[in-house]
Amino acid sequence: MYEFEFARPSSVAEAVAALSEEDAQALGGGQTLIPTLKQRLAMPTTLVSLGGISELKGISASGREVVVKGGTTHAEVAEGASAYPALAALAGQIGDPAVRNRGTIGGSLANNDPAACYPAVALASGATIVTNAREIAADDYFQGMFTTALEEGEIITAVKFPVPEVANYQKFLQPASRFAMVGVFVAKFADGVRVAVTGASEEGVFRWAEAEAALSANFSADAISGLTVEAEGMIGDIHGTKEYRAHLVGVMTKRAVTATG
């Protein structure tokens, strides 16, 4: 990696100030950024670690809402988000123990890797992304592969998850990386069903509207038997064609619905 300055602020305010420097870069758990730096694909002047900020850690639940602070690790969510079991289960399936003990929810959502798991639960839950500056609805937050509504230097401080009546996440692994080749999160709320798909699309995480409509009318795997997503726009690579990924979206959605029962 190239040389850089390293800052480890102890509050969000200090972090925001440090990130206002030119080419400063926030460092969450570093599960994407550190390998990127090692490959010399990024050259920040200052790395601003968010790891020393205690106000960014923790999980709380009240009523039908779970709030996860931005610096909370996947392992902590897997352990502590019992008020939203499908969220905890999703976090427990990310990467391996080393990744789960370092990686954070804020880092994952800020990076918005098209094959990451957290975007699926955030979008399907209709979560609210809370930053140091504002609150952003998940529907507005994800703007394509590695692209979000975050402004330069904006820090995710928390994610507010409405807790669905039932929910489930089904992930089909890419054989090498074991990221999601296709991951589908199905969340059933009193006012309807939301279905978010990660891993599959060239545009990153997306909601599958037809499945949502069908499942809102009839929450059963049979309800989506005739539905398919368009292969066009899906990712095609050495691990699977566009058609295969489109097919898997249907399979994983059905399995998620079945698993809620």
Place this chain on the structure above:
Amino acid sequence: MPKDIDAKESGIGAATKRREDIRFLTGTGNYTDDINVNGQAYVHFLRSDVAHGRITSLDTSAASAMPGVLRVFTGADFEGVGGLPCGWQVTDRFGEVMQEPAHPVLAQGKVRHVGDPIAAVVAETAELARDAAEAIELEIDELPAVIDMKAALQDGAPKVHDDLTSNLCYDWGFVEENKEAVAKAFDAAAHVTTLELVNNRLVANPMEPRVAVGDFNRATGESTLYTTSQNPHVIRLLMGAFVLGIPEHKLRVVAPDVGGGFGSKIFHYAEEAFCTFAAKALNRAVKWTSSRSEAFMSDAHGRDHVTKIELALDADNNFTALRTETHANMGAYLSTFAPSVPTWLHGTLMAGNYKTPLIYVNVKAVFTNTVPVDAYRGAGRPEATFQLERVIDKAARELDVDPIALRRQNFVTEFPYATPVAVEYDTGDYVATMDKLEEIADIAGFAARRAESEKAGKLRGLGVNCYIEACGIAPSNLVGQLGARAGLYESATVRVNATGGIVVMTGSHSHGQGHETSFPQVISEMIGIPEDMVEIEHGDTANTPMGMGTYGSRSLAVGGSAMVRATEKIISKAKKIAAHLMEAADADIELKDGKFSVAGTDKSVPWGDVTLAAYVPHNYPLEEIEPGLEETAFYDPANFTYPAGAYACEVEVDPDTGKVTIERFAAADDFGNIVNPMIVDGQVHGGLGQGIGQALLEGCVYDEDGQLLSASFMDYAMPRADDVPFYQVDHSCQTPCTHNPLGVKGCGEAGAIGSPPAVVNAVVDALRSAGKDVTHIDMPLTPARVWAAMQG
């Protein structure tokens, strides 16, 4: 040798725990990257990021001026220095020798694959070297790349090497004289089964990436290379004699603990020559540690064959002839033993376990703009086994006969057996291994297990196959006739110390095989002393006798035999000493349980008294024998060894996703005699893991421009623990090798050779159980490929 292998506590047949694992598992091994020479500098290689191009400008002046830079080397610094040599010359079917291009240490004018080294920056730290490498001003005029082998052979295809007539390295026919007879047999066949298949390109990916540390002693003029090698003596010979012009007595090569090789660390690489060369040029030790990314584009790859195979059968389903046409990828240059892999390590095994009377093998070796391809665990034999066992399975389906019965019907049953492809199997019992397989795999219970799977919505398939391999490579006079530019003996020095402990210096290198445990078991058995009185040293040309190294499952069969021969000399001399001490005739002395006794008397002297007498020769037959107790032996095998076996794989296929899960895997192997059954189990397990990896997961993929798409573990799928099942392995079928003193055959590669066809046979069987008309799927059988095959 005892057959009741599990009953023993020490010696041959005992499951002694691996003594080397203590240091490997507690982080106290001494790997090449652990070696830091005082004052060492670090090198970073600037590598080509295009597959094919002409270097039009290379300016290192800015890089040379960067902080901490000692010197920037380019191809110009290596003019007059030798290129990397190829160790095997194949003669084609027209009697011409293969086309053999130059292989420069650093690119000379052209780059020929992504990863081809162009320049090398030596600096005070690895990071400074890398910084400076980015300041090298390089311009490359990109040329069209040739990636596909058949396209590479088309008229007008871009040439990888301008000075060669084409991209064809050789067109090999074997046995050329049989070609007509084979054609006639096909004309007369009652049935012909044809199959076209790919043996997928693999990256070995040993846990330890390659490392080289070159050092130079100005006072003595001696160069030392520490390197991750399976055969340090071979590197010394190739690099010293052919690249750098350093005589052996001024060049020491040390391969300390090596974290796996699987073939990829046999070969002599540019980085080794560079570090040795630069250390002398700079009078500083120079270290290179490969990153995993570099390993993907600079370690020799494996396999990469495209084959059409045809099997002819008569009306009674007897195999009457076999014919193959294979394109074998050499990559951009000839790696050390690359030409031998698709020829002599492949064509000679095409008979398999069957008495097919007529065989013709055609291999076209092709240069492409890809990383060089060379031996990888099994080397040629997995490719032979895969195509043969796949085509037999396909024939069985076409003829609607049981695939096991079809194999049994065609087994070789009498030994020795001379195949029509120039080798003679000394021993074997293929019926016994198949019987054993049917038992441990519970073939009879498969139908019930399939019914259970179907109830759960899964497709279940059973795949069975046999394999044979030629190990213990090899008789030197034979391989010399076949084009090897080296002998393939092995050596050992057995040094007995005054108080009876023994150090064995062997040319066999251990990089995971467990020699430090298994070799002492043999000596313990021969002399009757505890195993821990014997220590094994290897991997340093300064203290071990000339050795050819470890590959081709040869260590125990060849290196172990050399050790036995040297130990026999020790015992013979020790008996003379014992006879003198007991005032008896040499011929009356017996050695048992570490004690020499006079036959028919109660007189005896212990081992330690005799060894002490050898070094304190106060009462000693000095007029007959020299003091000391140290012997060296070189062993050159009379034939290959022929391990063989039968494997069974059961898979479940998820019809919704195409995902394959291996539910059961059974391996019945005949390795001849066994020294350490636990180590043999481990070798088989590891081989099966790699074979399953090839079958289901691993695929090295280039795009049409020659960019490596599977350039990291993010895209190259290595098998993980949960990808493989618990194995049932058995090696109780033992037909000892008839021509080496231990009766051993070798076990290191069997698992990787025998398992891929079992997996593919099983998946095809599973799909057919659902009425899918699928005859073949190319490896790796990823979920996407299996699902696509199911869509028709």
